[in-house]
Amino acid sequence: xxISELSDRSGLTVQTxxxxxxxxxxxxxxxxxxxxxxxxxxxxxxxxxxxALREVGDLPVAAITRIVSAxxxxxxxxxxxLGTAQYALGPxxxxxxxxxxxxxxxxxxxxxxxxxxxRVAPDAPARDLLAQTFLALRRLGFPIVLxxxxxxxxxxxxxxxxELAKVTADAPRERALQGLLVTTVLYEQVLIALHRLxxxxxxxxxxxDGPHGPHSxxxxxxx
Amino acid sequence: xxISELSDRSGLTVQTxxxxxxxxxxxxxxxxxxxxxxxxxxxxxxxxxxxALREVGDLPVAAITRIVSAxxxxxxxxxxxLGTAQYALGPxxxxxxxxxxxxxxxxxxxxxxxxxxxRVAPDAPARDLLAQTFLALRRLGFPIVLxxxxxxxxxxxxxxxxELAKVTADAPRERALQGLLVTTVLYEQVLIALHRLxxxxxxxxxxxDGPHGPHSxxxxxxx
Numbered sequence: 287x288x289i290s291e292l293s294d295r296s297g298l299t300v301q302t303x304x305x306x307x308x309x310x311x312x313x314x315x316x317x318x319x320x321x322x323x324x325x326x327x328x329x330x331x332x333x334x335x336x337x338a339l340r341e342v343g344d345l346p347v348a349a350i351t352r353i354v355s356a357x358x359x360x361x362x363x364x365x366x367x368l369g370t371a372q373y374a375l376g377p378x379x380x381x382x383x384x385x386x387x388x389x390x391x392x393x394x395x396x397x398x399x400x401x402x403x404x405r406v407a408p409d410a411p412a413r414d415l416l417a418q419t420f421l422a423l424r425r426l427g428f429p430i431v432l433x434x435x436x437x438x439x440x441x442x443x444x445x446x447x448x449e450l451a452k453v454t455a456d457a458p459r460e461r462a463l464q465g466l467l468v469t470t471v472l473y474e475q476v477l478i479a480l481h482r483l484x485x486x487x488x489x490x491x492x493x494x495d496g497p498h499g500p501h502s503x504x505x506x507x508x509x
Numbered sequence: 510x511x512i513s514e515l516s517d518r519s520g521l522t523v524q525t526x527x528x529x530x531x532x533x534x535x536x537x538x539x540x541x542x543x544x545x546x547x548x549x550x551x552x553x554x555x556x557x558x559x560x561a562l563r564e565v566g567d568l569p570v571a572a573i574t575r576i577v578s579a580x581x582x583x584x585x586x587x588x589x590x591l592g593t594a595q596y597a598l599g600p601x602x603x604x605x606x607x608x609x610x611x612x613x614x615x616x617x618x619x620x621x622x623x624x625x626x627x628r629v630a631p632d633a634p635a636r637d638l639l640a641q642t643f644l645a646l647r648r649l650g651f652p653i654v655l656x657x658x659x660x661x662x663x664x665x666x667x668x669x670x671x672e673l674a675k676v677t678a679d680a681p682r683e684r685a686l687q688g689l690l691v692t693t694v695l696y697e698q699v700l701i702a703l704h705r706l707x708x709x710x711x712x713x714x715x716x717x718d719g720p721h722g723p724h725s726x727x728x729x730x731x732x
Contacts, residue, residue, distance in 0.1 A: 338649050365716035372705060404706055405713035412705035419698040426561050428691055435703075437671040438696060441664035442703035443711075448660040450711040466708075468651055473661060474704060475642040478697050480658075480665035482595060482635035483627060485693065488666075488673040490628035493588035 292325045296333040309347060311336055311354050335464050342471045349374040357459055364455055368466050375470060378411055379418045392417040394430060402439065515548045519556040526556065532570060534559055534577050558687045565694045572597040580682055587678055591689050598693060601634055602641045615640040617653060625662065
């Protein structure tokens with residue numbers, strides 16, 4: 287297909303596609319004339335992945351370049367490829383090794399991972415993310431206890447098993463990567479929205495009017 | 510206690526406390542002299558709640574004023590009080606009723622809530638949050654199917670039941686509200702961090718080296 291069709295089908299402008307070609311994010315097409323090239327489905331797939339990384343992951347071009355290089359490195363195993371993409375996603379929190387409270391929170395995270403037996407790299411950014419939250423909870427007078435964490439641990443494990451079950455080692459790497467990216471970023475938002483909705487439902491059942499009351503599902507403003 | 514002790518124990522400066530007094534967020538103390546007042550534990554509890562709302566919820570003073578008014582309105586039932594606080598929390602997304610795709614996504618959310626039988630107000634902001642995510646998924650070529658959502662729905666319901674089980678109707682409203690706020694904002698971050706960590710663990714088990722391989726938990730950079 288021509289670049290104009292590639293533009294139509296990917297939803298990206300010709301100008302944007304030319305930028306990705308210059309940056310090396312998109313492999314060159316097959317030259318058919320001095321100023322014309324032919325593109326195929328692999329180019330379209332790559333553009334869709336880049337678009338997802340930009341729009342969903344909100345990733346800068348440098349991070350996308352890293353992910354695309356990993357994708358093109360056939361020797362990199364799928365686990366490391368998925369990790370490269372996940373580590374590139376935010377939110378990133380700064381490790382504050384000079385803060386004793388922060389170090390204690392980070393040690394709690396490491397102890398938790400060891401206790402659960404989870405195979406997570408020592409430098410996984412999510413360890414710092416969890417440490418930051420542990421620290422905030424403790425400062426507000428909410429101590430971290432395992433029984434309190436248990437339902438969240440179980441939910442995270444169940445969801446991850448479901449998500450990774452859809453990825454197969456022999457499927458196209460590009461598709462696996464896009465799938466993981468979407469589940470990580472967008473399904474985390476789905477989970478948060480559903481959490482808020484479920485909270486309201488449980489609260490309505492426990493503290494609201496009964497189902498046969500004057501208004502069956504009162505909003506906070508009483509509407 | 511004097512305002513200086515209130516400052517020490519709440520971790521807020523005297524200047525900030527005086528600002529909250531002027532804004533009516535904190536009830537006045539008992540005057541003991543022309544320029545002195547005595548404060549008690551109720552003031553301290555209120556300050557801790559305000560601090561949590563500001564630091565954890567990142568809420569503007571106007572939103573905190575609304576929540577504090579609801580708290581002081583003894584006639585407001587607990588369900589409506591919790592809803593007022595939850596609705597004040599972000600993220601808020603704009604309803605885009607002029608966009609046909611957006612309306613379709615929002616209808617999908619409403620249909621899902623009806624199918625699940627969840628008691629959620631028609632104007633709950635989390636409905637729009639979920640609609641926005643549905644729309645983004647569809648635009649990237651990931652259709653929304655109930656079987657795909659099921660693990661997230663089950664996780665959200667289990668977590669919410671656990672969280673609300675700790676709230677009792679006869680407990681102090683201030684404490685219940687602070688607890689809900691913390692679970693909503695901070696435990697959602699806990700959940701996201703644990704999700705990332707669990708993903709890595711499941712990926713390592715499925716696609717990484719075996720547990721007896723050369724490195725038992727390889728990071729994406731091969732470390």
